Amino acid sequence: MSIHELMFYLFSGMILLFSVLTVTSRRILRAATYLLFVLISTAGIYFMLNYQFLAAVQLTLYAGGIVVLIIFSILLTSHITHKFEPIGIKKMVFTIVAVAAGAILTITTVLNYGFNTVVASSQNPDMQLIGGSLLGYGRDGYALPFEVISVLLLAAIFGSIVIAKKEKSK
Amino acid sequence: MEFNIYDLTSFTSSFDQLLMENLSPFWAVAIEMILIGVAILAFYAVVGLYLVYAERKVCAFMQCRVGPNRVGPYGFFQTIADLIKLLMKELIPIKNADKLLFNIAPYIVIIASFMAIAAIPFAKGLHAIDFNIGIFYIMAVSSLGVIGILIAGWSSNNKYSLIGAMRSGAQIVSYELSVGLSLITIVILSGSLQLSTIVEGQRDGWFLFTGHIPALIAFLVFLVAATAETNRGPFDLAEAESELTAGFHTEYSGIKFAFFFLAEYMNMFIVASIAVTMFLGGWMPFHVGGWEAFNNIMDYIPPFFWYAGKTAFIIWVMMWFKWTFPRLRIDQLLTLEWKYLLPINLVNIIIMAFVVLMGWHF
Numbered sequence: 001m002s003i004h005e006l007m008f009y010l011f012s013g014m015i016l017l018f019s020v021l022t023v024t025s026r027r028i029l030r031a032a033t034y035l036l037f038v039l040i041s042t043a044g045i046y047f048m049l050n051y052q053f054l055a056a057v058q059l060t061l062y063a064g065g066i067v068v069l070i071i072f073s074i075l076l077t078s079h080i081t082h083k084f085e086p087i088g089i090k091k092m093v094f095t096i097v098a099v100a101a102g103a104i105l106t107i108t109t110v111l112n113y114g115f116n117t118v119v120a121s122s123q124n125p126d127m128q129l130i131g132g133s134l135l136g137y138g139r140d141g142y143a144l145p146f147e148v149i150s151v152l153l154l155a156a157i158f159g160s161i162v163i164a165k166k167e168k169s170k
Numbered sequence: 171m172e173f174n175i176y177d178l179t180s181f182t183s184s185f186d187q188l189l190m191e192n193l194s195p196f197w198a199v200a201i202e203m204i205l206i207g208v209a210i211l212a213f214y215a216v217v218g219l220y221l222v223y224a225e226r227k228v229c230a231f232m233q234c235r236v237g238p239n240r241v242g243p244y245g246f247f248q249t250i251a252d253l254i255k256l257l258m259k260e261l262i263p264i265k266n267a268d269k270l271l272f273n274i275a276p277y278i279v280i281i282a283s284f285m286a287i288a289a290i291p292f293a294k295g296l297h298a299i300d301f302n303i304g305i306f307y308i309m310a311v312s313s314l315g316v317i318g319i320l321i322a323g324w325s326s327n328n329k330y331s332l333i334g335a336m337r338s339g340a341q342i343v344s345y346e347l348s349v350g351l352s353l354i355t356i357v358i359l360s361g362s363l364q365l366s367t368i369v370e371g372q373r374d375g376w377f378l379f380t381g382h383i384p385a386l387i388a389f390l391v392f393l394v395a396a397t398a399e400t401n402r403g404p405f406d407l408a409e410a411e412s413e414l415t416a417g418f419h420t421e422y423s424g425i426k427f428a429f430f431f432l433a434e435y436m437n438m439f440i441v442a443s444i445a446v447t448m449f450l451g452g453w454m455p456f457h458v459g460g461w462e463a464f465n466n467i468m469d470y471i472p473p474f475f476w477y478a479g480k481t482a483f484i485i486w487v488m489m490w491f492k493w494t495f496p497r498l499r500i501d502q503l504l505t506l507e508w509k510y511l512l513p514i515n516l517v518n519i520i521i522m523a524f525v526v527l528m529g530w531h532f
Contacts (some may be wrong), residue, residue: 056310071320073396080327
């Protein structure tokens with residue numbers, strides 16, 4: 001077994017284990033922490049594929065951004081003694097059936113798909129290329145989606161300010 | 171195997187070859203990983219210990235005291251004695267705390283700083299991983315440390331800890347923006363995110379000098395924001411011993427407390443290293459473009475000493491901050507970031523882009 005395979009199995013195992021723990025944990029902050037480990041392991045797989053930019057984005061946005069936001073809101077709203085009630089037997093059966101169906105569907109699709117072995121190009125898309133195409137307006141340019149998304153984000157920020165604003169006392 | 175202190179590339183690559191020839195690739199890579207891990211761990215421990223010693227001496231100097239002076243000459247072994255004490259101390263278990271998270275939290279904090287240290291260039295050829303997104307990677311992994319602090323505060327089941335963690339979270343999340351933007355200013359100047367290229371780009375003068383006014387502003391903003399990001403005084407609201415006993419690590423004892431303590435000092439070291447690499451030329455000697463004789467004299471000092479000297483200077487400046495300025499209030503802290511540093515930074519980036527576009531830099 002090469003070191004690459006070993007690392008791949010390590011990361012995949014961590015992703016599987018912590019994904020299951022995330023949804024089964026009955027304490028909310030523990031679930032958030034397990035989610036953090038899932039996201040970090042995914043970043044590890046990106047590093048293994050030598051796609052460092054995406055890995056760093058995964059770490060900053062998901063692990064460093066979204067999980068911090070989730071933990072922050074848990075800190076503000078939840079108490080340490082709070083535990084979710086164990087789910088009933090009926091719900092559990094349905095969940096297991098749904099999950100098993102999804103898993104079987106995905107696994108059969110993956111197994112039936114004829115993967116072509118491609119010699120991985122060791123070329124790592126460098127930052128100048130990514131930056132150029134992000135702001136380019138010619139072919140392979142993403143200037144329009146980039147701008148549209150920034151307008152969307154601005155609208156979202158305005159929306160949250162309006163919602164959070166206190167009503168004037170009459 | 172030749173060993174050249176001015177360029178360690180030949181040493182490391184010949185060592186790599188030696189392993190590759192004698193062992194299977196699996197074991198060669200595994201041994202290299204273990205060696206680098208052990209080396210960085212040892213470096214981490216030694217630097218952490220002596221930064222604590224340095225802090226106590228600098229603090230004493232600022233307050234006209236002598237500082238630690240009993241254990242060894244000039245109290246040189248004081249922190250080693252402290253470490254032994256911390257290792258021996260009892261780990262007090264907390265009733266009604268979330269034990270799993272309580273125990274994980276110090277490790278998250280320390281692993282985040284440990285991951286960042288791997289990408290720092292210490293000298294020519296002494297650089298564990300040279301990512302082509304180097305500085306972005308360091309920013310990404312060092313932002314994970316705050317999660318450990320938040321978890322530590324919450325899982326202690328203590329109101330002081332929770333308040334400390336909340337403050338620290340708000341502080342780090344907001345100051346990260348300024349740190350990132352001030353580094354982007356330099357990335358515009360250097361045109362690369364790779365740390366080795368950035369250091370190489372400062373051969374004829376450090377970016378602090380070649381980028382003149384915008385680089386200087388970015389450097390000052392970075393120093394302030396980085397001090398805040400490492401939770402150090404005057405921004406140590408997360409600990410604020412006079413109001414919150416010890417903030418997020420109130421309930422920790424023994425070696426787990428030592429982990430937080432060590433991570434704080436190592437974060438300061440990492441931040442100082444980033445400042446040195448981005449603004450002060452990293453391991454590059456002080457060169458002035460065109461002055462051949464002067465540059466040759468400067469080249470006689472090995473790169474590692476340049477790096478260590480500059481880092482020590484930045485760390486000294488940060489300690490100076492801590493022992494000179496009074497602690498800020500939380501609203502003052504957030505005002506400083508959102509109303510002053512962030513707008514200054516954004517304008518500064520535009521100025522830098524303009525300077526680079528017009529070719530006004532040296």
